[in-house]
Amino acid sequence: MNKQMTASEVVAQLEDGMTVGIGGWGPRRKPMALVREILRSGLKDLTIVSYGGADVGMLCAAGKVKKVVFAFVSLDFIPLEPYFRQARQSGSIEVMEIDEGMMLLGLRAASWGIPFIPTEVGLGTDVITQNPDIKVIDSPYDDKEWVAMPALKLDASLIHADKADVRGVCQIAGPDHYMDDWFARAAAKTFVSCDELVESEYFHDPAQARMVHWERSMTTGVVPIAGGAHPTSCSPLYGFDVAHFKAYAASAKGEGGFNDYIQQYLGASEQEYQSNVGGLDAICAIELPTY
Amino acid sequence: MTAAAEYTLAELCIVAASKSFADEGEVLGTGIGVVPRLAASLAMKTTNPDLMMTDSEAWMLSEPNPIGSRAADFVPSTESWMGFSRIFDNVWSRKRHAMLGPTQIDKFGQSNTSALGGSYDKPKTMMLGARGFPGNSISHPNSFFIPGHNTRVFKEGECDFVSSVGYNPARLPKGHSLDDIDIRLVITNLCVMDFGGPDHQIQLVSLHPGVTAEEVQQNTGYPVHIPAEVPTTEAPTQEQLDIIMALDPHNQRAHQILDNPPGNRS
Numbered sequence: 342m343n344k345q346m347t348a349s350e351v352v353a354q355l356e357d358g359m360t361v362g363i364g365g366w367g368p369r370r371k372p373m374a375l376v377r378e379i380l381r382s383g384l385k386d387l388t389i390v391s392y393g394g395a396d397v398g399m400l401c402a403a404g405k406v407k408k409v410v411f412a413f414v415s416l417d418f419i420p421l422e423p424y425f426r427q428a429r430q431s432g433s434i435e436v437m438e439i440d441e442g443m444m445l446l447g448l449r450a451a452s453w454g455i456p457f458i459p460t461e462v463g464l465g466t467d468v469i470t471q472n473p474d475i476k477v478i479d480s481p482y483d484d485k486e487w488v489a490m491p492a493l494k495l496d497a498s499l500i501h502a503d504k505a506d507v508r509g510v511c512q513i514a515g516p517d518h519y520m521d522d523w524f525a526r527a528a529a530k531t532f533v534s535c536d537e538l539v540e541s542e543y544f545h546d547p548a549q550a551r552m553v554h555w556e557r558s559m560t561t562g563v564v565p566i567a568g569g570a571h572p573t574s575c576s577p578l579y580g581f582d583v584a585h586f587k588a589y590a591a592s593a594k595g596e597g598g599f600n601d602y603i604q605q606y607l608g609a610s611e612q613e614y615q616s617n618v619g620g621l622d623a624i625c626a627i628e629l630p631t632y
Numbered sequence: 633m634t635a636a637a638e639y640t641l642a643e644l645c646i647v648a649a650s651k652s653f654a655d656e657g658e659v660l661g662t663g664i665g666v667v668p669r670l671a672a673s674l675a676m677k678t679t680n681p682d683l684m685m686t687d688s689e690a691w692m693l694s695e696p697n698p699i700g701s702r703a704a705d706f707v708p709s710t711e712s713w714m715g716f717s718r719i720f721d722n723v724w725s726r727k728r729h730a731m732l733g734p735t736q737i738d739k740f741g742q743s744n745t746s747a748l749g750g751s752y753d754k755p756k757t758m759m760l761g762a763r764g765f766p767g768n769s770i771s772h773p774n775s776f777f778i779p780g781h782n783t784r785v786f787k788e789g790e791c792d793f794v795s796s797v798g799y800n801p802a803r804l805p806k807g808h809s810l811d812d813i814d815i816r817l818v819i820t821n822l823c824v825m826d827f828g829g830p831d832h833q834i835q836l837v838s839l840h841p842g843v844t845a846e847e848v849q850q851n852t853g854y855p856v857h858i859p860a861e862v863p864t865t866e867a868p869t870q871e872q873l874d875i876i877m878a879l880d881p882h883n884q885r886a887h888q889i890l891d892n893p894p895g896n897r898s
Contacts (some may be wrong), residue, residue, distance in 0.1 A: 364714065413761035421759060429747070432754030438746065440766040442720040461723075462767040465797035465804040466742075471752055477805075485807030516690035517715040631701050632688035 364500035364521035372501040374569035397551035402599035408435035423593030447493030452526035482590040498528035509560025515576035635867035638888030644895035677860035709768035714804035769796035788853035790795035799832035829857030842897030878891035
C-alpha cells in the first residue's frame with residue numbers, strides 16, 4: 342500500500358475540533374512542516390496533546406487551539422515558551438495540565454482500548470484538583486486510592502521521523518524516539534513526515550529495522566519533507582536552530598508579535614519557508630546540541 | 633582531607649548537595665541544572681560509585697559526562713539505552729533520587745513549577761507546567777536546589793500550584809502516610825535544610841560560612857526549626873574541587889548563583 346502524501350493532503354484529513362497528538366519533545370524532532378501547514382490552513386478549535394515546544398506555541402499564537410493537554414511547554418534553552426505563555430496568561434485556551442508520565446499512561450490506555458490506567462501519579466497535587474475530569478478511585482485490591490488516568494484518545498497524530506518507506510515503515514535513528522510510538526498507537530490516524538524516503542530494502546538490514554518503533558499498520562500517511570523538523574532538531578541529522586528560536590522568542594515581545602514572525606518566515610509553502618530560513622543546506626548544517 | 637582555602641558558594645553548594653546522593657546506593661541520580669548535575673556527578677565520582685546517571689539525553693553512563701562542549705574525540709562511557717519512556721519505568725520502580733529547582737517551596741515541602749499569581753485559568757506568570765514533579769514526588773526521594781533563598785520562593789501559605797506532594801495532611805491521599813513522602817535536602821545559597829523538624833517542619837541542617845540562622849528565617853516565609861546546635865556547612869576539599877573542575881571545564885557553575893560569591897562570607 343502506497344501511503345505517500347503531501348502536507349496539504351494531511352491537513353485536508355484534519356477537521357475543526359479534532360484532538361491532535363504531536364510527537365517529539367520540547368525543541369526536539371517535532372513535525373514542524375506539518376504544523377506549518379496547519380498554520381496556513383483554516384483549521385481551528387483543535388485540542389493538542391504534546392510534550393510541548395514551539396509546536397504548541399505557534400498553534401496557540403495562530404488561534405488554532407481550543408485546549409492544550411500538557412505536562413510542560415518549553416524550548417529547553419529558552420525555558421518558557423513565549424506564545425504558550427501569552428495564551429495561558431490571557432486565559433485564551435483551556436488546559437489539561439498533567440504529569441509527563443500521566444500523559445504516557447493516557448496514550449497507552451488509548452492505544453490499548455481501555456478507559457484508564459490506575460496510577461499513584463498526581464495524588465496530592467493540583468493536577469488532580471484542577472482537572473475534575475480526572476477521577477480518583479478506590480482499588481478492588483487494596484485500601485488506597487488511585488488516580489484513574491483516562492485514555493487520551495487522539496483523532497490524529499503528527500510525527501517526524503528520519504526515514505520512512507511509502508508503506509509507512511518509519512525509522513527514528515536518533516537516540517530517543519520519545520513517546521512517538523504511543524502517539525502513533527493512540528491515534529485513529531497517524532501522519533509521519535520524514536527527512537528521507539527510502540526503499541523498503543533499506544530495512545532488510547536488522548540494524549536499521551531495530552530503529553523502527555511501531556509497525557506500519559499504525560502509519561496512515563508518509564510525507565517526505567527533508568528538513569521538516571526545523572527549527573527543532575532531528576538527531577542525528579541536524580540540531581535545533583538556536584538563532585531561529587531566539588528570533589521566534591523575540592517576536593513575542595515585539596509589537597507585531599506572531600504576525601511578524603509569520604510574515605517573515607512562514608511563506609506559502611515549505612519551499613518558501615526553507616528559503617526564508619536560509620535553505621535546506623543551512624538546516625542540515627546545524628550542529629547537534631551537547632547535553 | 634583538609635578544607636580548601638578558597639572556593640565559591642556554588643562549589644560549596646555542589647559539595648553539600650552531593651551528600652543527598654551519598655547513601656543512596658544503586659539508584660538513578662538525576663540532577664536537573666548545573667549545580668544538581670555536578671552534585672550527582674561528584675557523588676558518583678567519590679561517595680557513591682554505584683550511582684547511575686544518564687547523559688541528560690538518552691543513554692546511561694558508567695562515568696558522568698563533563699558539562700558543556702567536549703573535545704571531538706571524547707567518548708562517553710555509555711552503558712545502556714535510557715530514553716525518556718524508560719525513565720518513567722525507572723521512576724515508578726522507585727530506584728531514583730532527583731534534585732530539582734522549583735520556583736516555590738511551601739512549609740509542607742510542596743513545590744510549584746507551573747504558574748504564579750492570578751487565577752488558574754488566567755495565571756499572572758505561566759512557567760513550565762507540572763513536568764514530572766507529581767510522579768517524582770510520590771515515587772522516589774527528591775531534593776531541591778534553590779540558588780536565591782527568599783520569601784518569594786519559600787512563600788507563606790500554600791504554593792500557587794502544587795506540582796509535587798509534600799507533608800500536607802490535608803492533601804494526604806487515602807491509604808497513604810506522611811512517611812511515604814521522602815523529601816531529603818534543600819540546598820540554598822544560604823544554608824542546607826530538610827523536613828526533619830517536629831511534624832515534618834522544615835529545619836536547618838547547616839549554615840553556609842558567614843550566614844546566620846536569623847538571615848535564613850528572615851528569608852523564609854514560614855517558621856524554620858532551628859536546632860540548638862547548627863553546624864557550618866562543610867567546606868570542599870581540594871580533591872573535591874579538582875573533580876568539580878574536571879566535570880565542569882567551562883566553569884558554568886560560576887553563573888548559577890547571582891554574582892558568584894565566595895563560599896565563605898564571614
